[in-house]
Amino acid sequence: MSTEQHQPxxxxxxxxxxxxGQNLELGRDADTGGQTKxxxxxARALGExxxxxxxxxxxxxxxxxxxxKDYxxxxxxxxxxxxxxxxxCGGDGYLPKEELWDCLDSFADSAIEYLKQQPRLPDILHSHYADAGYVGVRLSNLLGIPLVHTGHSLGRSKxxxxxxxxxxxxxxxxxxxxxxxxxxxxxxLGVAERxxxxxxxxxxxQYGLYNHYQPEHMRVIPPGTDLQQFHPPTGDEASHPMAAELARFLANPHKPMILALSRPDPRKNIAELVCAYGESPELQQQANLIIIAGNRDDIRDLDTGAQEVLNDILLTVDQYDLYGKVAYPKHHQSSDVSALYRLAALSKGVFVNPALTEPFGLTLIEAAASGLPIVATDDGGPTDIIGNCHNGYLINPLxxxxxxxxxxxxxTxxxxxxxxxxxxxxxxxxxxxSWQAHVEKYLQVVHPLIDRTETIAPVPVKRRQQLHHDRALFSDLDQNLLGKPEALQPFLTALQANRSCVLFGIATGRRLDSALQxxxxxxxxxxxxxxxSLGTEIYYAPxxxxxxxxERHIDHLWNPRIIRRVLEGLPGLKLQPKSEQSRFKVSYYIDPQIAPDIQHLNSLLHQEGQAVNVLQSFGQFLDIIPVRASKGLALRWFADRRxxxxxxxxxxxGSGADADMMRGNTLSVVVANRHHEELSELVHEGVNIFFATQxxxxxxxxxIEHYDFFQTCEVTA
Incomplete structure (x- = not known):
């Protein structure tokens, strides 16, 4: 029977x-968030x-x-x-999701009892999150009803x-x-038909991390947006309290607004946006920059990452003397967000998301629903959103x-x-x-399962190779990959052909933004x-x-203020620009002809109680990092966790900064570059160090050929 005669x-x-149904307590705890909404x-949209x-x-x-008592x-x-x-399920008391596993069988049995009491059985089951997936599998198997699943978040990623x-x-x-x-x-994932x-x-x-990953069963349906909450300006926005809050920062609050809204996370790249604004007099003339980066009472009370982001914002505002042009309020309510979009739209402004990576981009949809054009990073969700809506432009966030x-x-x-x-x-x-668009696509996905016009054949599940890397290849960036462009593509092609068992890592002295660029x-x-940053930072895909x-591990005994004081004024040493410094790295230019040697520098630092790693590379750079940090130590930290x-x-x-990454039990190669002589002493270190001629x-x-590295992979399908 088709769905035209049978309403599912x-x-x-x-x-x-x-x-x-009403007044959802979003954010009350970790279990009452976006999924509940x-x-x-x-359910409400389908019912309509x-x-x-x-x-x-x-x-x-x-x-x-x-x-x-509603619950x-x-x-x-x-x-x-x-x-x-x-x-x-599990008694009367409110329990976190991690404590519900033992009662899920009881929930499933009671759910089946309830469903059997109805005039007819459901046509489709749709489980949300792992606990509901467990229940949905039992119901689907016992009642013979197709199962659809949405993970929301997944355990392997978590x-x-x-x-x-x-x-x-x-x-x-x-x-x-x-x-x-x-x-x-x-x-x-093995049972769900969609x-x-x-x-x-x-x-x-995310789903690609699972043995039961079956992309042919998956359908992408962007979530619906509340168009009652997010809508174009109505004309009364100027009287909203946020308008006055922003105006107190601005010399000319009537200019168009460039609105950025995100949590203070380094990956959101807000400081780079402020730099772009600071380096463009024309942009400063055209618009004010509005930064909404979480809530704070005292920056010093925030976690380290948020502190760094907000400090960078404030220092960059000062560096470019942007006072009166940039607003960065300390507080806002969740209910203020829609008003901020409308204020920006009323000013004929623009919303910007300069994040380094953006899987979806809900704020872009909210801004678009508020009648505000957008500019966003050319990664992930924004490419789809701007491709669908044609309401703005993609940027290189670096x-x-x-x-x-x-x-x-x-x-302009x-x-x-x-x-x-x-x-x-x-x-x-x-x-x-919109929610209407969402449920229309949703029904298109589930109708073939309901009508039984589309049957999903079970797929034999194999142990997926790419989930179980047998080995890893780590390389420096500049000395190994960038110096000869025509050699890079054959290497990347060979690596991609063997990613089923070889995990790929890059270890570089560059900062994150420079490396990504x-x-x-x-x-x-x-x-x-x-x-x-020479092993002081580790980032994971995707x-x-x-x-x-x-970060917490290497912070042990680290005091960069004392390091700079001890080395200040020494001959042959000059601090590198601020762009080359980082939280766990103090960097100098060094003239080896007149500067003290490494042993003397270490001695000076030890006398002040500073146990650190002092690294000299390329004959002109001196970097001082925590004693627990280096490329080699970071590599070993990662290897232990994987x-x-x-x-x-x-x-x-290819240079001295790579030495401890190559010592010990790793297989190593010194590529034949200009600075390979810095690694010449490794020839005495052991049999696992190969000096390439190329x-x-x-x-x-x-x-790779010398070690037969790809061919000896032991992962099997």
Whole structure:
């Protein structure tokens, strides 16, 4: 029977958190966030469709004095055809999701009992998150109903994030039941006939980590946007409290606004935006820059990453003397965000997202829905959003001139062209990113399963090679990959052909932004791990997740203020520009002819109680980093967390800064570049150091053949 005669009965399952139809307590805790809002809005929007017969949202019933009595109601109507149904699970008290695993079988049994009491069984089940996936698999198997799944967040990605934050593997099991969660996700992905995600990037970079990754089962449907909350200006925005809050920073508050809105995370690249603004007198003349970067009472009370971002913003404002042109308010409410978009639109301004990486870009959709043109990073979600909406321009987030030029292109295009961009955004959001658009695409995805016009054959699951890297290849950037462009592509082609078992890492003395710029220019794909600033920073693919546990580890005994004081005034030493300094690196130019030798510098520092690593490279650079930091130590930290033996790591270097990466039990290659003599003493270090006759990437390929590195891979399908 087709769905034209049969209005489907759809059951959504979202177990944890606090779910109700009105006044969602978003942010109350880690379990009551975007997922709860999404499933309630999806249930309500589906229930408003004439082609849908009925929608039930199954969640956990909570009878607990610490939460509202709403969560104890067994039934709550969302509309005439949609309701929330609360099922008993694990007693009455409110429990975090990690403590629900033992009661999920009971939830499933009670859910089946409820469904069998209905006039007819559901046509489709849609589970949300791993716990609901576990329940959905049981219901689907017992009732023979197709299962659709949305993960929202995934255990394998979460595990990587938590390890990077310093949690031990044992703690992940004790606190997060991470293995149980991942097993539930694997089973769910094996049973689900459709998996719905927000972006194609999510498909490849998150679900792609699983053995049951079956891209043919996956469908991308961008989430709906609340067009009642986000809408064009109505004319009364000037009286909103945020207008007065911004005006107190600005000499001319009536100029157009360049609005940036994000949390104070280094990956959001806000300081680079301020630099682009500071280096463009024309941009300063045309518009004010408005930076909304979280909430703060005292910057010193924030975590280290947020402190660095906000300090960089303030110092950059001072460097370019941008007072009266840049607003950076300390506080805003979540309800102020939509007003900020409308204020910017009313000023004929532009919204900018200069992030280094942006998987989706919800703020871009919210800005577009508010009638505000956008400028955004040429990565991930923004490419789709601007491609669909035609309401702005993509930028290279590491090119200040490009950022300024694209902002000026919007701000100086003339009233008619600006209105066209704004109207394109409004129409594009309505067509692609409204709740109506979302549920229309959703029903197109599930109707073939309901009608049984499309059957999904089970796919035999194999152990996926790329999940279980057998070995890793680490290389310096400048001395190994950039010096000879014609040698680079054969190396990248060989590496890509063997990524099934070889994990790729880059270890460089460059800062993150400089490394990314160089990689982009030369077409080097993002590695699995990027070690920057001489081993003081570690970032993980796909979203440049910083290893904060490493930062805490190397902070031991580190005091750069004393280092600069001890070395101040010494002959042959000159501090490098601020752009070359970082939190864990003090960098000098050195003239070896007149400067003290390394042993003497170490002695001076030791006398002041400073245990550090002093590195000299290329005959002219001197870098001082924490005693616990170096390229080699960072490589070993990473290898330990990924359980890759050092004997299966090939480290390629070309200067003295690479030496400790190549000593010990790693396989190593010294490429034949101009500065390879700095590594000449390694010839006495052992049998696992190969001196290539070729330069740059050709030298690495020579070493790969020498060690038979790719052919000895032991990962099997």
């Amino acid at each position: 009965y759809i059951v959504l399952i979202s177990i944890h958190g606090l779910i109700r 999404y499933v309630v809005e999806l 469709q004439a082609s849908v017969g009925r929608v039930d949202l199954l969640t956990r019933r909570v009878v607990d004095a610490s939460v509202h 104890a109601q067994t039934f709550e109507a969302l509309s005439a055809k949609a309701q929330i149904v609360r099922i008993e 595990r990587r994030q938590l390890l990077a934050a310093g949690h031990s593997k044992a703690a992940l099991e004790t606190r997060y039941n991470i293995t149980q969660r991942i097993e539930a996700e694997e089973t769910t 998996v719905i995600t927000s972006t194609q990037q999510e498909v490849q970079e 090119d200040r001139a490009d950022i300024a030029a694209k902002l000026l292109q919007v701000l 295009c003339g009233s008619a062209a600006w209105e066209t961009l704004a109207d394109n955004g409004l129409q594009g959001v309505q067509h692609y990113y 160089a990689m982009k220019k030369h077409g080097i794909p993002q590695p699995d791990v990027l070690i920057t 979203n440049l997740l910083p290893d904060t546990a490493w 359980d890759i033996p050092l004997e299966r790591i090939l480290a390629a270097g 330069q740059y990437a050709e030298g690495i390929l020579e070493a």
